[in-house]
Amino acid sequence: MPITRRSALAAATLALPAAAAAQARGWPNRPVRIVIPYAPGGPVEIPGRFIAEHLAARLGQPFVVETRPGAGGALGTKQVIGTTDQHTLLMVTGAVAIQPAVQPDIGYDPVAELTPISLVSEASMGFMVRPSAAFRDLPGLIAAAKAAPGRITYGSSGNGTTTHMAAALFGARAGITWQHVPYRGGGQLISGFLAGDVDVMSGDLATLLPHVREGRGVLLAVTTPDRVPVVPDVPSITEVVPGTGIAIWFGLFAPRNFPEDATARLVAEFAPLRSGSPLGERMAAAGGRLLLTGPADLSERLRRELPLWRQVVADAGIRPE
Incomplete structure (x- = not known):
C-alpha cells in the first residue's frame, strides 16, 4: 500500500502516545x-x-x-x-x-x-504574642479586639498566604475586627514581630516553636481542629470559636x-x-x-x-x- 500524506499523519499520530510513554519511562533524562x-x-x-x-x-x-x-x-x-x-x-x-x-x-x-x-x-499554624502582651489567651484577644475594633494588629507572611487566611477566618467567625499587616515572607515577619511592630503573629509552628521555647513568644492557640502533641497544653482555636480550624x-x-x-x-x-x-x-x-x-x-x-x-x-x- 503506497504511503500517502494522510496515512503518514495517521501513523505519526498513533505513535505519539508510545513516544510519550517511552520518554516518561526514561524520565528524568536531565x-x-x-x-x-x-x-x-x-x-x-x-x-x-x-x-x-x-x-x-x-x-x-x-x-x-x-x-x-x-x-x-x-x-x-x-x-x-x-x-x-x-x-x-x-x-x-x-x-x-x-x-x-x-x-x-x-x-x-x-x-x-x-x-x-x-x-x-x-501542619498546624499558631497565633503568638510577646510575653509582655496584655492578653495571653484567645478570650483575652477577642475581648481586646472588641473593645477597640481595628486596633489589634496581626502579622502574616504575606497577603493571601495560609497564615493570613487562618487569622482572617478566625477573625470573621469570632466577630472581631483586627488589622492585617502582611510581610514579605516568614523571616521578615519574625523580625517585625520581635521588634514589636505587630501585636499577634500568625505563623506555622515550625517557625513559632523556637521562639516559644526560648521565651520570646507565647502561643495563644494552634489552628488545627485538634490540639497538637508537641504542645498539648495549647488549645485549638476551635475550642473557643468552632469552625475555624485549618x-x-x-x-x-x-x-x-x-x-x-x-x-x-x-x-x-x-x-x-x-x-x-x-x-x-x-x-x-x-x-x-x-x-x-x-x-x-x-x-x-x-x-x-x-x-x-x-x-x-x-x-x-x-x-x-
Whole structure:
C-alpha cells in the first residue's frame, strides 16, 4: 500500500502516545527544577530540599530547588505553568487554593493548569504574642479586639498566604475586627514581630516553636481542629470559636500534560519516606505530619478548598488585589 500524506499523519499520530510513554519511562533524562514560589527560608523549603535530595539519589539526576517569590506565590506558579520541558515541578503551600480568591485576575486555573503529584505534608499554624502582651489567651484577644475594633494588629507572611487566611477566618467567625499587616515572607515577619511592630503573629509552628521555647513568644492557640502533641497544653482555636480550624499543607505539582508515568514514578519513589524517615520525624517535631499520599488526595484538597477561601475572603471583607 503506497504511503500517502494522510496515512503518514495517521501513523505519526498513533505513535505519539508510545513516544510519550517511552520518554516518561526514561524520565528524568536531565536535571529537574523544583520551584518554590516564596521567599527563601520559609517552611516549605524543609520538605522541598529533603525531597529534592532523596529524588536525586534515587533517580540519578540533580533535583535543584529554586525560590521564585512574588505575588503571594502566583509569580512562581505562573512560571511553572508556562514551562513545557517536563522537568519542572512546583512545591507550594495551600495558598495555591487561596490566591484565585484574593487575585481574581490571577491569570491561571490551578485545577486545569497544574498536574497534582502528591500532597506532601500538613501542619498546624499558631497565633503568638510577646510575653509582655496584655492578653495571653484567645478570650483575652477577642475581648481586646472588641473593645477597640481595628486596633489589634496581626502579622502574616504575606497577603493571601495560609497564615493570613487562618487569622482572617478566625477573625470573621469570632466577630472581631483586627488589622492585617502582611510581610514579605516568614523571616521578615519574625523580625517585625520581635521588634514589636505587630501585636499577634500568625505563623506555622515550625517557625513559632523556637521562639516559644526560648521565651520570646507565647502561643495563644494552634489552628488545627485538634490540639497538637508537641504542645498539648495549647488549645485549638476551635475550642473557643468552632469552625475555624485549618492546617497549612504543602503539595507537589507539575505543569499540565505532565506524563502519567513520570507522576507514578515520583510517587513510587516517595514510598521509603512514608514511615520512619528523618523528614517524617522532623515534621512531627514541628507539629506536622508527612503524607506523600499521591495525586488523588492533593487534587481533592485543592478542589475542596477553592470555594472555602472564596467564602472567607467575602466574609472577612478582604479586598481583592
